[in-house]
Amino acid sequence: MNNIFKSIGGGNEIGASCYYLCCNNLNFIFDAGIRYESKRRYPSFSELLKLPNLDNFNDINGIFISHGHYDHNGALPLLVSKLNSNKEIICSDYTKDFTEVQLNILKKHAGIPGYSMYEDILVDKAIGMLSTYPLENKIKKNGYTFTFYKAGHIPGAVMTLLEIEDKKILYTGDFSDMSYPLVEKYSLPKIEDLDLLIVNSTSVFKKDDRWKTTWGSGESRVKDLIKRIFLYNQLNIEVNQVSNGVELAILINNELEKTDFKRMGITIFVDEPISKMLEIIKRREGIEFLNIKDFNERENLKNNGIYITLKKSIRLAKVNKIQLNYSLHESYEGIKELILKLKPKKTLITHYQEKDNTTDILVKELKENGYENCEYVINEKEYNF
Secondary structure, three states: OOOEEEEEEOOOOOOOOEEEEEEOOEEEEEOOOOOOOOOOOOOOHHHHHHOOOOOOHHHOOEEEOOOOOHHHHOOHHHHHOOOOOOOOEEEOHHHHHHHHHHHHHOEOOOOOOOOOOEOHHHHHHHHHHEEEOOOOOOEEEOOEEEEEEEOOOOOOOEEEEEEEOOEEEEEOOOOOOOOOOOOOOOOOOOOOOOOEEEEEOOOOOOOOOHHHHHHHOOOOHHHHHHHHHHHHOEEEEEEOOHHHHHHHHHHHHHHHHHOHHHHHOOEEEEOHHHHHHHHHHHHHHOOOOOOEEEOOHHHHOOOOEEEEEEOOOHHHOOOOEEEOOOOOOOOHHHHHHHHHHHOOOEEEEEOOOOOOOOOOHHHHHHHHOOOOOEEEOOOOOEEEO
16 A cells, blocks of 8 residues: 555645644544634544545544644544544643643633634543653654654644654654744754655745744834834734744743833733643743733733733723734745755645745755755645655
C-alpha cells in the first residue's frame, strides 16, 4: 500500500488544521482544529473513512497535538466523539494545560457568548485523553517512535518527528524562527534521510517581517494601540481565542516595562479565561507580570488601562474597542531555511492562505538552491510519499 498524506482542514487555508498520515499501514492524525470565521467550523472527518486503511476512527494509531491554539486543538471533542474507546492524545505538558482551559471555554454550559460548541461530556472526554511527553526524548510506541522538539510560536509548541520502520516524517506545526519576549525560536537537530517534511507555512507568501510590521516598528499596530491610551484612557482589545490574549498581554506588559508608558501607571486587565492561561505560565516559568491584573467589572472600569478580552464582551460595550489577533509565526526566510537545512525527499506545504495570482517565489528560490521536491497541499487531496 502507498504511504499517504491527506489534509482534511488547514491545507490551503489557515484554520481547522487536521492532517492524516498513513505510513507502513499505521494511521496518524496531526492536530484537530476549528475555523474561526466560517459556518463550516470543523475538519472534514468524514473524508477519512473514504481511505482504504481506515474502517473506523479506532484504526487510528496515534493522535498528536502540536500546540494550544484553537485552529489546532478546537475540534478535539468532535474527534473523540467518533472513537469507540479511549486513545491517547499526545502533546507536551504545556499544551495539555492550555488545552484544558481552552476546551472548557467551548462547553455549552460555560456561559461565554459565541463560544458554546460542545456538550460538556465530550469536552471532559477529550481532556481526559490528553497525555504528555517530554521534549527531545525518543518515545517508543507500538510500531513507531516519536520525538518532540521545541517549535517556538507559543509555550509548549512542538515539532513532531515520527519514525516508522525505515521512514522518517517531521510535522512542524506552527513555529517561529526568531526568539521573542514570549518564546525562543525553534530548536531542531540535523535529521538525516528525512522522507517527508510537513511544514505549516503561514508566512509563505509574505516576504515582509511580520514581527516588525505588527509589533516592532515605530508605526506598528501594537505600538499604535498603546498610544491610543493617550486619547481614550481605556482600550478594549478583543481576541477570538484565549491564547492570543495571553500573547498580547505578555508582549504589551514587556513593552510597558521598558518604556515611558510605565510612568503613566497603565494596567493591563485580562478576563478570567486569559488569566487562567497566564497562571499556567507564571507557575511553570516562575515569573510575575507586574502590569497585568484580573478584570473586575465593578472596580476596574473606573481605571485607565488596556482590557484584553474574548470577543463580544458585553461588559465593555462602552469602551473604545479594536480587534487584534496576533501570533508569533515563522518568517518566509525561516520556511525556506528549514526546508534547505533538512532537504527531505519530499516537502508538503500546509496551513497557508491561498491567494489568486500569487507568484510562487519560494518554489523558485528552492529550485535555485537545488531543491525541487516541494508541493502545496490542497484540502482533501491525497499525496503519496
